[in-house]
């Protein structure tokens with residue numbers, strides 16, 4: 001099969017968080033399984049050019065219609081650790097991808113609407129005929145919309161779309177001018193509850209909703225989160241849309257790329273180790289302490305947090321965990337970066353306050369190399385998220401023999417099994433600590449159980465860590481699931497059969513003629 005991934009990130013060249021890991025890791029595994037994969041990405045000024053090999057100009061004059069005029073783009077081509085990537089660089093006064101950041105500009109919806117349009121133009125003008133386009137998050141939600149409403153009549157009639165949602169919190173709400181820019185000129189048609197109208201603001205378009213409505217298949221990144229998104233407030237208003245499209249929605253648990261995340265072959269850690277040579281992990285702990293200036297005389301467990309400093313990640317609990325660990329004979333290492341000014345200021349304040357503490361280091365930055373060393377050196381990795389669609393840090397922790405201590409939400413429930421209480425797993429299959437409530441005592445008790453085991457039963461702690469290493473959370477199984485999804489949609493013909501179960505509900509809810517509403521259903 002010929003698959004094109006279209007996304008705003010691909011690790012390690014463009015990585016703000018887990019999306020980048022997934023786009024790269026899934027693409028690599030699909031290639032290993034014999035498929036042809038290409039990636040289309042924006043050409044940001046701030047991406048890590050040192051991870052691109054053979055970057056060269058592939059198409060000099062890609063014309064992208066925009067606001068009734070045209071923006072010229074250069075498409076560059078290069079290999080990111082073996083993956084063939086096309087980077088789109090627009091030439092216009094807006095400088096969409098020359099902002100020094102990946103996200104966070106006030107015109108983000110416009111930037112990524114442009115990217116989506118340019119990606120489709122690129123496919124069309126270069127006569128590429130992939131079987132499947134795999135789009136990710138709100139940034140590419142307009143691709144299936146434009147494909148169905150526009151580009152299928154201009155040469156892209158055989159392409160089907162799989163759309164993956166990594167975070168329901170960010171949906172790309174925007175206004176009418178996006179439609180005008182991309183050339184979809186019937187606002188009443190798109191500002192409709194069955195199409196792109198935002199569930200909370202009738203005057204806004206919701207790009208993620210467009211992705212759900214118009215894609216042939218929609219996934220989120222773990223089975224438990226798929227359930228949460230449909231049935232709880234975590235769907236952030238899109239639960240009803242998911243319900244209407246339930247026949248084409250499911251959760252596929254993320255993997256991680258063991259080519260990149262493997263303590264045995266990790267080029268960023270000084271002392272490689274494995275399940276059979278677990279003792280060498282301790283040498284990395286010493287190396288980290290030396291690098292960060294932590295005291296090494298008295299051995300204590302290191303508890304680590306690595307992640308975006310964001311409400312999603314339970315920053316109030318992270319903050320509390322620092323002090324709780326220090327008061328309970330543990331060291332704490334944090335590596336994180338915040339986009340929200342208030343959270344950034346709070347953690348800088350803590351960093352300054354704790355600066356002389358020999359048992360604590362807060363690193364407020366994005367540092368891939370340091371992240372690897374921390375996973376290798378720490379004893380426990382803390383993931384106290386408010387919600388977590390999948391979570392990669394606990395999965396990486398498991399591979400590195402670093403025991404996860406997590407809140408039981410989203411994909412954390414699908415990957416971490418409590419050592420003391422998980423009745424569904426045999427003791428030898430348990431791999432971490434899970435707490436469920438979002439209050440302080442719940443987290444404290446889970447940390448206390450981990451620290452207690454580390455001090456009182458070190459052999460048992462090591463056994464738990466090594467049990468975690470035995471789990472296979474590689475991309476092998478998830479990629480196979482995606483291939484099944486791709487196979488299922490690539491043979492869908494147009495127009496698709498409407499889902500019988502949805503007809504009455506749709507008629508009843510919106511009073512739309514079935515033919516009109518259902519034409520979107522099975523795209």
Ligand SMILES: Nc1ncnc2c1ncn2[C@@H]1O[C@H](COP(=O)(O)OP(=O)(O)O[C@H]2O[C@H](CO)[C@@H](O)[C@H](O)[C@H]2O)[C@@H](O)[C@H]1O
Nearest residue numbers: 017018166307308336365366367368371388389390391392
């Ligand atoms: N300061 C820093 N320095 C270096 N590395 C850092 C870092 N902060 C984070 N990272 C790295 O970025 C990745 C973050 O993974 P998460 O699962 O936490 O993703 P995130 O919440 O961004 O993405 C969303 O998408 C992913 C993928 O689908 C879901 O797992 C997740 O639940 C969802 O919220 C890990 O590889 C981590 O090591």
